[in-house]
Amino acid sequence: MTTIIDHHHFIIFKPFGYLSQFTYNLKRNKKLLGELHDFPEGTMAIGRLDEDSEGLLLLTTDGMMSEIVRSKKVEKEYYAQVDGLITQEAVDKLKEGVEIGFKGTKYITRKCEAYIVTDKPDFPERGRKIRDERHGPTAWVSITVTEGKFRQVRKMTAAVGFPTLRLVRVRVGDVLLGNLQPGEVQQVEGFDV
Known part of the structure; x- marks a missing residue:
């Protein structure tokens, strides 16, 4: 029997001062993505933006989608x-x-x-x-x-x-930041990259 997994995909305007991750094990307090939205378990950032960078960040629960987006084929x-x-x-x-x-x-x-x-x-x-x-x-x-x-x-x-x-x-790819505001999260069906 084949199990179908429903994956979740999000686009987010990562604000300045946040890490592109959900956990941080060092001693300093850091702002993390999980503070911006209640994401499903297993959500991961596709690629990273450093703490001082802002803008479009794609999140998914689908590891294969992450591999596709991070490839050298996607601008x-x-x-x-x-x-x-x-x-x-x-x-x-x-x-x-x-x-x-x-x-x-x-x-x-x-x-x-x-x-x-x-x-x-x-x-x-x-x-x-x-x-x-x-x-x-x-x-x-x-x-x-x-x-x-x-x-x-x-x-x-x-x-x-x-x-x-x-x-x-x-x-x-073809996913644009558009009119999202810092910290805003939008759930989407998938990524057309």
Whole structure:
């Protein structure tokens, strides 16, 4: 007899300051995803956003779906607010791949899509202020990758001379952040990535 398992899938706007996990065993108190919603047992984040990053996070109870979404076939798009007015030359370097450190070794990122975002994105204010214009100008850049090394997008912008101040994931495959607000959770039938 075959048992059919009903899996659950969610999209969430992970707020700044939360870990992309449900348990944390170290001594420091951390904000976890389970504080945002009553998720079913076995729910896992597909990929991660670091504590300082925000935006679209997919959650599921289906391990196979997690493998598909994390594959190099699925694009992940980020909007990065960078320190300074990023140049087209820097964006072109991002597109071709840049050298970053990963697990103690040098790594060249894969080619990616990138462009300067000319209109400031209409994201909700972040929980903690970044800084204001008195400290110099900032700019936004879109970066779409198919890999996800530890803090990769932040390392990429720093490698071309424009450190990331704020990072928001806006798309995973064909799933968009849309109008979700920080901490908002939406249950969906599945992911069309």
